[in-house]
Amino acid sequence: MDAEASPPRSITGHLRGALNAARGVWAHTAWLALDIALPTLCVACREPVDGEGVCAECWAKLSFIAPPFCPRLGIPFVYDPGPELLSMEAIANPPAYARARAAVRYDDVARTLVHALKYQDRTDLAPAMGRWMARAGQELLNQADILVPVPLHWRRGWSRRYNQSGALARIISRQSGVKLASEALRRVRATEQQIGLSRSQRASNVQGAFKVASDRSADIAGRRVILVDDVLTTGATVDACARALLRAKAAAVDVLVFARVVDTHKAPI
Numbered sequence: 001m002d003a004e005a006s007p008p009r010s011i012t013g014h015l016r017g018a019l020n021a022a023r024g025v026w027a028h029t030a031w032l033a034l035d036i037a038l039p040t041l042c043v044a045c046r047e048p049v050d051g052e053g054v055c056a057e058c059w060a061k062l063s064f065i066a067p068p069f070c071p072r073l074g075i076p077f078v079y080d081p082g083p084e085l086l087s088m089e090a091i092a093n094p095p096a097y098a099r100a101r102a103a104v105r106y107d108d109v110a111r112t113l114v115h116a117l118k119y120q121d122r123t124d125l126a127p128a129m130g131r132w133m134a135r136a137g138q139e140l141l142n143q144a145d146i147l148v149p150v151p152l153h154w155r156r157g158w159s160r161r162y163n164q165s166g167a168l169a170r171i172i173s174r175q176s177g178v179k180l181a182s183e184a185l186r187r188v189r190a191t192e193q194q195i196g197l198s199r200s201q202r203a204s205n206v207q208g209a210f211k212v213a214s215d216r217s218a219d220i221a222g223r224r225v226i227l228v229d230d231v232l233t234t235g236a237t238v239d240a241c242a243r244a245l246l247r248a249k250a251a252a253v254d255v256l257v258f259a260r261v262v263d264t265h266k267a268p269i
Contacts, residue, residue, distance in 0.1 A: 039067075043116045043125060044109050053125045054113070061103040065136065065260070073235075074101045075262060095235055097227065097242040097253045102260035103132040103139055106231055110259040114230050118164045126164075129258050130171025137226065137256040141176040144254070145223040150241055151210070153187040168258060169228040178226070184216040185241060206240040212248035221249040232260040 018076065041048060042055040049055040068080040071086035072094070077087070104110045113129060116122035134141065149165035166182055172179040189209045212220050225245050227238050242253040 001043070040124070043122060044112045050207050053116075053122060054109075054128060058109050061107075061109045063110075064132070065102050065104060072099060074099070074260065076105075095239045095242065096246060097238060097255050099140060100232060100235070100238070100255040101137045102203055102232060102256070102257045103129070103136040104259050106233075106259040106261045114164075114259060118230060119166070121168055126167040127171050130168045130197065131175055133168060133228075133256055133258055134172045134175040137172070137254075140226055140254045140256060141172070141178055143224055144176075144178050144226045145251075146219060147173050147178050147180045147226050147228055148185050148220075148241075148245065149180075149182060149231040151185050151187045152225060152236060153189070165229050168230065172228060174254070181216065181219045184212060184219045185244060186211055186213050206237050208240075210241050210244040212244055217248050220245055225250045225253045227253060227255045229255070229257045230259070232257040234261075 007212065040050070040053055042058055043053045043059075044058040045055060047055055048055075065074065065076050068077040069075055070090050071084055072086050072090035075087045077090065085093070106114075113125055117125045117129065125208045148171045149163060149169040151165075152163045169180055170180070187209055227241050227245070229238055232238060235255075238255045238257075242255070245253050
């Protein structure tokens with residue numbers, strides 16, 4: 001009797017499908033209405049903006065890095081010291097990676113953009129940030145075989161839901177045509193947040209934290225790799241990543257970031 005009273009499974013499936021489709025249409029309509037009612041605000045000044053989250057006034061406040069800069073670390077020079085002259089930092093503490101390039105200095109507007117992308121789900125900022133990075137790293141990209149984003153530990157990735165470095169790397173890959181290998185490098189050990197740690201503490205914190213996956217070693221061996229990250233501070237994280245990639249027989253490792261910290265209290269040369 002109960003079986004006779006139940007609707008056929010095919011009818012139930014169709015009803016569920018129709019209900020899910022209706023929900024999808026409703027959700028899309030709701031988001032569209034919300035988008036119209038609440039225009040995008042500039043992530044820095046909170047003024048309404050057309051486009052990708054940064055108004056023209058705040059864009060003009062970004063300090064883009066252009067030559068002259070250290071050919072090894074990408075640190076901007078106050079004046080042009082001549083070709084191939086390295087910064088004192090590159091001479092005193094040479095990194096494992098070959099070259100680093102950044103789109104902008106890590107100032108107030110850049111910090112707001114990075115934090116919004118990283119912690120506030122503002123993935124709409126990634127296209128503009130990635131395009132600026134592709135332009136800043138054109139020299140590196142012209143010689144690169146593969147892009148590798150700095151990975152998150154799986155627990156942090158689970159809580160954040162996405163890797164901001166991976167989001168930037170995807171844009172750079174589309175802009176440049178350089179292949180993306182998102183899973184080649186893994187963070188095998190959870191680390192503390194680097195914020196607030198000294199240079200030596202940062203280096204100790206990430207020591208041994210990265211490893212090339214055994215099933216992806218063929219993607220790395222003999223390739224010129226570009227590591228992609230959002231910010232370069234002391235360089236401890238990308239240095240640890242570069243060492244892992246070089247152990248996996250990468251031909252060379254360069255670094256491309258959105259912003260880098262520039263110590264204005266020290267002479268750059």
